[in-house]
Amino acid sequence: MAVARGEIPVDTAPYQLSGTVYGTLLNHLSALAAMQDKMGLPPYNAPPRAPVLYVKPRNTLAMCGDAVAVPAAFAGEENAELEVAACLGIVIGRTACNVSESRALDHVAGFLIVNDVSVPHPNYYRPSIRYKARDGFCPLGPRVTARSEIANPDALIFRTYVDGILKQTMSTADLVRPVARLLADVTEFMTLAPGDVLAAGAAAPAPRVRAGQTVVIEADALGTLSNPFVAAGA
Amino acid sequence: MMRARVAFAGALHEATPHGSSAEPQVRLADGRVLGEGEVVWLPPFAPGTVIALGLNYADHAKELAFNSQEEPLVFLKGPGTLLGHRGATRRPADVKFMHYECELAVIIGRRAQRVARAQAMQHVAGYCIANDYAVRDYLENWYRPNLRAKNRDGATILGPWFVDALDVPDPANLDLCTFVNGTQTQRGNTRDLIFDIPYLIEYLSSFMTLCPGDVILTGTPEGVVNVMPGDEVVCEIDGLGRLKNTIVADAAFSR
Numbered sequence: 001m002a003v004a005r006g007e008i009p010v011d012t013a014p015y016q017l018s019g020t021v022y023g024t025l026l027n028h029l030s031a032l033a034a035m036q037d038k039m040g041l042p043p044y045n046a047p048p049r050a051p052v053l054y055v056k057p058r059n060t061l062a063m064c065g066d067a068v069a070v071p072a073a074f075a076g077e078e079n080a081e082l083e084v085a086a087c088l089g090i091v092i093g094r095t096a097c098n099v100s101e102s103r104a105l106d107h108v109a110g111f112l113i114v115n116d117v118s119v120p121h122p123n124y125y126r127p128s129i130r131y132k133a134r135d136g137f138c139p140l141g142p143r144v145t146a147r148s149e150i151a152n153p154d155a156l157i158f159r160t161y162v163d164g165i166l167k168q169t170m171s172t173a174d175l176v177r178p179v180a181r182l183l184a185d186v187t188e189f190m191t192l193a194p195g196d197v198l199a200a201g202a203a204a205p206a207p208r209v210r211a212g213q214t215v216v217i218e219a220d221a222l223g224t225l226s227n228p229f230v231a232a233g234a
Numbered sequence: 235m236m237r238a239r240v241a242f243a244g245a246l247h248e249a250t251p252h253g254s255s256a257e258p259q260v261r262l263a264d265g266r267v268l269g270e271g272e273v274v275w276l277p278p279f280a281p282g283t284v285i286a287l288g289l290n291y292a293d294h295a296k297e298l299a300f301n302s303q304e305e306p307l308v309f310l311k312g313p314g315t316l317l318g319h320r321g322a323t324r325r326p327a328d329v330k331f332m333h334y335e336c337e338l339a340v341i342i343g344r345r346a347q348r349v350a351r352a353q354a355m356q357h358v359a360g361y362c363i364a365n366d367y368a369v370r371d372y373l374e375n376w377y378r379p380n381l382r383a384k385n386r387d388g389a390t391i392l393g394p395w396f397v398d399a400l401d402v403p404d405p406a407n408l409d410l411c412t413f414v415n416g417t418q419t420q421r422g423n424t425r426d427l428i429f430d431i432p433y434l435i436e437y438l439s440s441f442m443t444l445c446p447g448d449v450i451l452t453g454t455p456e457g458v459v460n461v462m463p464g465d466e467v468v469c470e471i472d473g474l475g476r477l478k479n480t481i482v483a484d485a486a487f488s489r
Contacts, residue, residue, distance in 0.1 A: 055310035125378060190312065
């Protein structure tokens with residue numbers, strides 16, 4: 001069964017996605033470093049202990065080539081920008097419940113690129129979901145690459161280009177919790193089902209994008225995910 | 235019309251209420267009549283995006299020492315947390331405070347995109363009861379409420395029945411209450427929602443398209459107490475039935 005955002009199928013043969021996508025906050029060393037000075041202070045009071053996850057609901061899912069709408073409330077302003085975050089998407093292949101780190105990768109079908117789009121929000125205490133859950137704010141693809149084709153998911157380089165200019169290079173070697181550790185810690189409290197996608201975390205600072213620009217994320221062996229950003233209603 | 239989705243004798247069935255409250259039964263579409271304990275109850279509809287409200291009753295917000303809000307406190311849940319009527323929810327041995335939350339769940343029936351308040355209720359298919367457990371020990375101050383506290387396996391109970399919107403003429407005046415082992419611990423009325431159902435649909439659909447099967451858990455009133463393995467938790471809402479759940483210890487899950 002293909003999942004749908006509105007009427008658009010998001011299906012990445014040969015694997016079918018369940019339509020459930022989770023993101024992981026502060027799981028890249030650069031993102032952690034960017035928040036380091038604030039972590040001990042209110043409202044946070046302490047660094048995160050367990051993985052901090054969020055949901056990218058089905059209305060956010062989009063495919064390679066789909067336009068991402070920059071919200072009207074922002075598009076009319078000067079400097080109206082969104083953040084784009086290149087992430088490694090882990091596609092679950094077998095039900096993963098309380099898996100050990102050593103067996104975690106057995107539960108992975110493959111990997112894809114996730115572009116976790118957000119309205120910039122400096123406060124991570126209790127951000128409104130309207131920053132991350134807007135329609136079309138989670139392009140992913142361009143396909144699922146089988147796990148067997150990826151020698152080491154903890155050594156993948158993601159490059160983010162905005163209108164052809166390289167804006168960010170992110171390596172999964174710098175994940176706070178590498179793929180297997182992340183799966184073990186997440187599935188301790190939350191079972192992941194076949195077709196679910198867990199985005200492993202983004203680097204900081206996130207590149208900014210305006211309406212009229214195109215974002216291309218390429219990663220070794222995973223392909224290229226390209227999405228134009230347009231003014232909402234355009 | 236009240237409908238449930240149940241499993242019985244090798245198949246999934248639609249079931250309707252039968253019998254008396256003293257001896258509740260269900261009737262399958264094929265005519266079989268069964269005790270409510272003879273079937274396995276699933277969430278009563280195919281859930282899409284699960285949207286939940288924090289602190290949407292003034293008394294509960296006060297109970298947890300929160301100030302007034304400008305915008306609804308909304309969080310999202312995944313499908314793995316969902317469970318049906320008469321299910322079992324795990325309480326980890328190391329926690330001190332795990333509590334239920336009885337909530338009115340609003341099920342979307344028609345795609346909703348930038349819907350105005352006045353039209354919002356046309357997009358509601360029906361209602362059910364939700365019991366949205368929280369493990370407060372695991373609450374952290376990052377992207378609150380973090381999923382380890384609020385999206386645990388089997389910790390969001392939906393059911394027992396999907397009740398057509400037509401059969402709930404005033405969803406803004408429903409008593410809801412919770413009983414733990416038969417003792418009432420929580421009581422409220424949906425008239426005390428800070429952000430009411432039409433507002434929530436207008437607000438959410440302003441930035442995210444709601445689709446049939448998406449469900450909004452509208453928040454819980456005051457009266458949340460700790461529950462322990464063996465406790466039977468029953469959430470009731472006027473006209474929607476009684477949603478039962480049992481707390482179990484780690485051992486049942488080989489932990």
